[in-house]
Amino acid sequence: MxxxxxxxxxxxxxxxxxxxxxxxxxxxxxxxxxxxxxxxxxxxxxxxxxxxxxxxxxxxxxxxxxxxxxxxxxxxxxxxxxxxxxxxxxxxxxxxxxxxxxxxxxxxxxxxxxxxxxxxxxxxxxxxxxxxxxxxxxxxxxxxxxxxxxxxxxxxxxxxxxxxxxxxxxxxxxxxxxxxxxxxxxxxxxxxxxxxxxxxxxxxxxxxxxxxxxxxxxKARLSNDVITAHIDGTFRDPGVDGITLFSFANNEASFLAENGREALPLLADAFTRAGVRVRSLALREPTLDDVFLHTVGKSEEPAGFDQTKFRTMLRRRK
Amino acid sequence: MRGVIWYIERDFLRWVRGRVAVFSALVMPAAWLIFVGLALPIRFTDNYLDFITPGILVMTMLSAGLSGGTLLMFDKILGFLNKFLALPAPREDILFGKILFVSLRGLIQSTIILVIAVLIGASVYSPLQYGLTYLILFLFGVLLSAFATTLALYLEDHDSFAAVNTMISMPLFFTSSALMPYNVMPEWLRTLASLNPLSYAIDAIRAVDAGALPLVQIVSLAILGIVVTAISVQVFRRVTV
Known part of the structure; x- marks a missing residue:
């Protein structure tokens, strides 16, 4: 029991x-x-x-x-x-x-x-x-x-x-x-x-x-490496094969790639072609944060800002 | 039932350590006693202080009882209630603890008001008469504190509780027999006053002062108290957050 x-x-x-x-x-x-x-x-x-x-x-x-x-x-x-x-x-x-x-x-x-x-x-x-x-x-x-x-x-x-x-x-x-x-x-x-x-x-x-x-x-389930890119200005997913975007917040975009070392230059090039200014790129092991964003992100489709929903939420917080 | 004692001890320690609150609750009834009891030019009796003292004692109990509901309101807002509800001890212990603490606190406050009344010239009665007066005040306190505590459990926040509290306490006091006898009241007020539970308690204390035993009022107050408490126990047993 x-x-x-x-x-x-x-x-x-x-x-x-x-x-x-x-x-x-x-x-x-x-x-x-x-x-x-x-x-x-x-x-x-x-x-x-x-x-x-x-x-x-x-x-x-x-x-x-x-x-x-x-x-x-x-x-x-x-x-x-x-x-x-x-x-x-x-x-x-x-x-x-x-x-x-x-x-x-x-x-x-x-x-x-x-x-x-x-x-x-x-x-x-x-x-x-x-x-x-x-x-x-x-x-x-x-x-x-x-x-x-x-x-x-x-x-x-x-x-x-x-x-x-x-x-x-x-x-x-x-x-x-x-x-x-x-x-x-x-x-x-x-x-x-x-x-x-x-x-x-x-x-x-x-x-x-x-x-x-x-x-x-x-974490092992995300058997990939995580690449985070710090972006200046507007952001567009450069869309490179094998490199998937899983979160974007506060000018920081996180990508998953099977082989991080090889993906880094590809991503940098793609950003240049897309005209996105990148301040820094970093490669790291996945953390529970990434697992969380990856799991939760999938279930919550990005939606527009809903004024009435926001107001109800504020009211509930009281 | 053992839990009741510990809940009372907790509320008591918090009350006496609050210092200001111990005295602030006495200001209002003391002011009524002195400024209305001594100053109002009244023709229907030559000792208005003796007439109004039972009314002020019941008023002390009324505000003690109704404001006693804020204890549970704050326990709820601050998260204590959730911790108490998660205990294996019977949940009605929380209710009984509040009822007893609020009623006893009201009796302590009433005692101080009674002492002030005597000091400024109210008549002194026999120990038996005071004993009956305390019994009546206690029954009335149980009725009010059970009601106020259960109301606090239902209402969302402290503001709405305070609003309901103000909304009922003043009208209840003014439509009772606290300030004048039935024979000088206008017709419409007389009907209201005779239905008001506040009047049961006030009339009962006046009867005790006059040397009678107001069984009808005491029994009515006791029955009302038991009914309200029984309903409250059911509410507490079933409560979910």
Missing amino acids: NAIETHDLTRYYGARCAVNHLTLSVDREVFALLGPNGSGKTTTVLMLTTMLHPTEGTATVCGHDILRDGEEVRRSLSYVPQDMAVDIKLTGRENALLFARLYGTDTPKDRVDELLAVMQLFDRADDLVKTYSGGMRRRLELVQALVHKPEVLFLDEPTLGLDVAARATIWEHITALKKDGMTIFVTTHYMDEADRFCDRVGIISNGSLLALDAPSSL
Whole structure:
């Protein structure tokens, strides 16, 4: 039995499909759901943590059905939303004790002390959270989430808004938890983190799962080299055989080519012929970013700027 | 049910550490008591302060109860509610925690208003009379805080909650028997006032002060409180984000 199993999990908001027939199984690993904003990552987590009912499909967490055994599901998991919700007028210890007691832990004080020490918060445990940095607040949330020794941990954008050092610390802790046999389900849009710290990633766009594998296999699937060209002025795809354009943004065009070294001069010539001014050309190995753009780019046909759609989007963001 | 205590402890610590909020809620009822209770030239009674004190106590409970809904509103906006909803503890514990905390906080505030009233010349009653007064205020607080908390769960943002709050609190107060007895009211107001749950509480406290036992009002308030709480429990159990 896998820790998380979903079968055709689907959720509609009105007519809009937020999650579309998602079938997944995750067990004793760090699994990342990667996707642009609004792609259905948080909706998926909300359904798996029993806070939102699926429109269609089923899912189990530790063998408990998310619809029928809500309480058992919640007993075996912990959920850390992206909002960083810790009480700033309470001390770190008070924040953690609240959760230890709400979970009905046997020896809440000892358990909290132990975890505060693990998360390097022990020295500051009796200070008001108001005085904590972002990284400390996140670690305090991990303490709150771990008080009842959950089997599955859901982290929604765990490193959002943190500095580089704080992010590294969070990932160290996540990796340590996995070694203890915990299943960790994260959502993120930081590709480099997913690449370095996650065992498997699922790429989701517009609610559909487009790719699912280990980061290294996903990169290997793009068995090509990546060429990025920095463009001045207007850009036109020069259209060289065997060199495919897969993304263009901020004056930077990315191409895939089977043999990068040979493709470079061909591309440079083609640009000159097309009258496109190129500032620099670079050749590199594919990264998860490229995999992401390649996968998501294909599913999203470029469309004109839709004024009404843009306005609805802005309104939703409030 | 154990979770209720911890939810209350959390809200209590946040409240007393908020400092300003502890006193700001008292300004309005204290001002009514002093500026209206002492200053208004009234002919139907020679001690208007004694007449208006029950009204102001209930008013304190009314604003404490309705504004208590903002606690849940902010828990929702700031993401705490999601964390609480993901806990295995029964979800109605969140509701009971809010109801009890808001009602008890209202009772603490009412006590201060009562002390001020006595200091500026209101009559002193027996412990039994005060005990009944507190019971009535508590029942009224439960009714209002259950309503306000559930309303906050439904409404989108704090602005709309504040708007609904203002929209109902003033009319409720002015159409009650808080400021004048039924016999000096115009006909239309008398009908409204006798239907207003605020009047049940105010009339009950006045009856207690006069030495009677207002069973009808107490039972009506208790039934209303139980019905609203029962509906709220169902709403909390089924809530999804």
